[in-house]
Amino acid sequence: xxxxxxxxxxxxxxxxxxxxxxxxxxxxxxxxxxxxxxxxxxxxxxxxxxxxxxxxxxxxxxxxxxxxxxxxxxxxxxxxxxxxxxxxxxxxxxxxxxxxxxxxxxxxxxxxxxxxxxxxxxxxxxxxxxxxxxxxxxxxxxxxxxxxxxxxxxxxxxxxxxxxxxxxxxxxxxxxxxxxxxxxxxxxxxxxxxxxxxxxxxxxxxxxxxxxxxxxxxxxxxxxxxxx
Numbered sequence: 060x061x062x063x064x065x066x067x068x069x070x071x072x073x074x075x076x077x078x079x080x081x082x083x084x085x086x087x088x089x090x091x092x093x094x095x096x097x098x099x100x101x102x103x104x105x106x107x108x109x110x111x112x113x114x115x116x117x118x119x120x121x122x123x124x125x126x127x128x129x130x131x132x133x134x135x136x137x138x139x140x141x142x143x144x145x146x147x148x149x150x151x152x153x154x155x156x157x158x159x160x161x162x163x164x165x166x167x168x169x170x171x172x173x174x175x176x177x178x179x180x181x182x183x184x185x186x187x188x189x190x191x192x193x194x195x196x197x198x199x200x201x202x203x204x205x206x207x208x209x210x211x212x213x214x215x216x217x218x219x220x221x222x223x224x225x226x227x228x229x230x231x232x233x234x235x236x237x238x239x240x241x242x243x244x245x246x247x248x249x250x251x252x253x254x255x256x257x258x259x260x261x262x263x264x265x266x267x268x269x270x271x272x273x274x275x276x277x278x279x280x281x282x283x284x285x286x287x
Contacts, residue, residue, distance in 0.1 A: 060148065060284045061120040064091045065113060066269075067130025067155070068165055068211075069177045069203035071098030078269045081277030087284060090124075092116055094135075096207040102174055106164050106213025113139045123148040125284050130155045130266065131165040134215055137222065137250060144221035151228040151283055153276070154266045156239075156248045160217040164210065175211045177203035186233040187266035195270055217250075226256040228283040230276070232264040258283070 062082055064075040072091035079089035095112055096104025113135050117124060125148050128136030136150045137157030158164065168178045180188060180196055188196070229239050229251070236259035243251045251257055260279045264272040 061088045061090060061122060061124035062280060062284060063113070063116050063120075063124050063126045064089055064269075065094070065126065065128045065132040065135050066092075066097075067128075067132045068167075068175070068206050069097065070129070071202070071204055073098075073202070074199075074267075074269055077273035078277045078280070081274050082281060085277065085281040087281060088120075090116055090120070094132075094210075096210050097204045102205070102207050103209065104207045105209035106215075109135060109210055110138050110142070114142055117143050117146055125149045125151060125280075127151040127153060127280060128155070128157075129153040129269065131167075134158045134164060138215065138217070140222040140225040141217045141219050144219055144225055147225050149226040149228060149283065151230055151280060153230040153268065154232045156229070156242070157250045158215050159249050160215055162215045164213045164215055165206070166212050170208045170211060173208050174205035175208065176205045183266065189233075190265040190271040191267065195267075199267065199270060222250075223253050224255055226258070227251060227254050228258045228260055230260045230262060230268075230279055230283075232262050232268045232272075233266050236261050 066074050072093035075091035082089040095108040126136040126139045133152040133155035134157045140150050168175050231239050262279050268276040
């Protein structure tokens with residue numbers, strides 16, 4: 060299966076390198092994406108530019124791919140399900156959940172000079188970074204690409220209810236499947252409360268498992284692809 064890999068804030072496609080190699084060894088065709096404004100040198104990119112890039116990748120594969128979104132990009136994966144529900148085999152969310160229509164995409168940190176820089180590790184101390192050593196943190200921070208304001212402050216637009224028919228896999232790193240179910244059932248994730256098929260996969264990792272547990276993450280994604 061073609062598996063499109065979409066990293067979260069500040070990440071370009073290279074963050075998926077080790078995951079992609081393992082997925083290839085397991086017989087899949089990984090496609091790590093570098094999004095407009097997050098690796099292509101454009102600070103003027105918008106959320107719609109990133110959505111268009113994901114849709115172009117979906118349209119470029121011959122079959123029905125699985126789109127994997129990490130962290131904030133879980134919303135990008137869900138937007139692909141909204142725009143191309145008949146073309147996707149599944150979506151997988153790693154360490155996050157999709158926002159609903161009308162929500163701001165990712166206005167989480169200060170925007171300076173038109174971009175949202177990586178804020179350092181202080182906001183992520185705890186379970187999110189417990190498995191990242193000093194060298195991994197240094198490399199991630201050094202490679203972080205400031206996110207354009209037009210992306211971070213973009214507004215999510217969802218229009219096609221057929222997205223709820225696309226199978227969903229929630230990969231749970233710094234939280235457990237039981238916690239994820241509680242949040243969904245409690246109304247904190249309204250999009251997934253309406254999804255018809257939601258599966259959960261546990262992985263013992265922090266928020267960046269493609270860095271700290273790439274082999275395990277690849278196997279989880281391969282297993283998810285095999286169930287849809």
